Amino acid sequence: MNGHASRPPCAASPRARLPRSERPDRRASCLCQEGSVAPRVSLILVSHADFAPRNVAEILTLARAKPGALTFASSGAGSVIHLAGERFGADAKVSLRHIPYKGGGAALNDVVSKQADLYFAASARSALPLIKAGKLKAYAVTSTERLPALPSVPTVADSGLPGYDVTLWYGIVGPKGMPPEGRQTTQRRSEPHPGEARDRDQV
Structure with missing residues (x-):
């Protein structure tokens, strides 16, 4: 889609410097x-229901067989979801193609609809109903311990990438x-x- 946006005119002026005693204290x-x-929140590595691999080991086998072919969606470049995917690829020494979205909802929806292969879901409230409904596969959690809500889903570290630990706080x-x-x-x-x-x- 082509678009055009005009930039409003602006003018630059020399910045007035306040005496140090009058400057606002921006420290928090x-x-x-x-x-x-x-509170620390684990992410959940998920894929759409028809994704062939049955576990993390098979995901990595497929990624090594087809470098750059597998995709992972994120809520945006530089987000914790993006960094979790990059860390996953770096630790496993595989190449995954990043697809940034403008928000986690859009990314998750496109994984469900098979527009992307993988996603590190940061919102369990959004992902769990889709997992339980069979619309998403849950492969692993990114914390060092399993989630009580998904007791049968292993950690990434226990799935062949020891030391992997990515959580939100x-x-x-x-x-x-x-x-x-x-x-x-x-x-x-x-x-x-x-x-x-x-x-x-x-x-």
């Missing part, structure tokens, strides 16, 4: 609870000098409710 402060551990930051009451309110509201905690542990 962490709002995590002291002693707490940021989340933190909260705020402006430096944030009042204590603001920090406490943010910390309290970021804690999951009991039901949400159970869901997170299952995923």
Whole structure:
């Protein structure tokens, strides 16, 4: 599809430099609870239902037989999903072709519809229903431990790539000098409710 976009006119002017004492302090402060551990989220290596390999070893055998032929989708260049795929190829010494999308939903949909071969699903909430419905195959998880929600799915490390460990983690930051009451309110509201905690542990 061809498109055209016009750029609005702009003008450059010398940047005024504020005295150091008047410059805003852009440093941030962490709002995590002291002693707490940021939640870590595993990715799930999946493919469409008709993808021939039955396990990671067969994926690698096929990738070595056809260098650059297998594709993996991601939510965008430089995303953790992209880096997980590149790390997978580098550790296995195979060439996979990266297809970046504008978001994980579009990437996952194209894997289901066989437009791409592989995907490292970062959202278990999106992938699990498709796995259970038989629309996706789950080959491995990228953490060092199996997921309680997918107990029969091995880790990538246990599937022939020892040392492979790719997980997401989340933190909260705020402006430096944030009042204590603001920090406490943010910390309290970021804690999951009991039901949400159970869901997170299952995923």
